[in-house]
Amino acid sequence: MTDKTRKLKVFLCHSENDKPVVEELCARLKKEGFDPWMESESIHPGQVKKFEIEKAMSTCDVVLLCISKFTLSVEGPVQERMRHAIDIQAEKLPGSIFLIPVRLEDCPIPDHMQLHKIQSADYFSPGGINKLVESLLIRAQELHLLYDRIANYNPNLKSDDAKYLKLQTEFSDEVNEIVTKLAVLNMIEEKHVVDARLLEERRQRLLDQAISVQR
Numbered sequence: 001m002t003d004k005t006r007k008l009k010v011f012l013c014h015s016e017n018d019k020p021v022v023e024e025l026c027a028r029l030k031k032e033g034f035d036p037w038m039e040s041e042s043i044h045p046g047q048v049k050k051f052e053i054e055k056a057m058s059t060c061d062v063v064l065l066c067i068s069k070f071t072l073s074v075e076g077p078v079q080e081r082m083r084h085a086i087d088i089q090a091e092k093l094p095g096s097i098f099l100i101p102v103r104l105e106d107c108p109i110p111d112h113m114q115l116h117k118i119q120s121a122d123y124f125s126p127g128g129i130n131k132l133v134e135s136l137l138i139r140a141q142e143l144h145l146l147y148d149r150i151a152n153y154n155p156n157l158k159s160d161d162a163k164y165l166k167l168q169t170e171f172s173d174e175v176n177e178i179v180t181k182l183a184v185l186n187m188i189e190e191k192h193v194v195d196a197r198l199l200e201e202r203r204q205r206l207l208d209q210a211i212s213v214q215r
Helices: 016-031 049-059 069-073 077-089 128-142 147-153 159-164 173-191 196-214
Strands: 009-013 035-037 062-067 099-103
Touching (some): 009 016, 009 077, 016 062, 016 128, 062 069, 062 077, 062 128, 077 099, 099 128
Parallel strands (some): 009 035, 009 062
């Protein structure tokens, strides 16, 4: 059974050369409320590196394959980890989000691993981190994590919405889905030019629906 009170576990797969930028990404994910796993921060002296990496990858909710020009040009452990992540992806439900290629710079996605079939996130581009966070929110929703955790992930949920919904310790899956949609709507409103009236009508319908479900 999934522990709905926990944070979304995100495994960061990267080459040693890309460590500085991935550390930056790791810090940002922590700030957003996720639980990122990174080799340099999560493996302690005395632990067997290969065992800990495979264990973390097999128990995480999402794997971010951090790709750069360097990643594409070297052999070694990072290639093995990428293949292992793809093997785990094959065990997941069709259509679920588990493996996300993250381009750290403008570079091609390797096609020999079929990664080009998966939509990538461009961390280097403006707004790239926001699109990645949206995907992680969707994954959290797929796993039915509690909304109070999702609200921490996404500060774009308006305080009036949260108050109106009377946020509690636990929500039904239906309410959890509704408030996740609210958070995404507010993110869209902040970062894109949209019809404010139509967006507000959509928000109000979702709020009314959530209140109705809780009664």
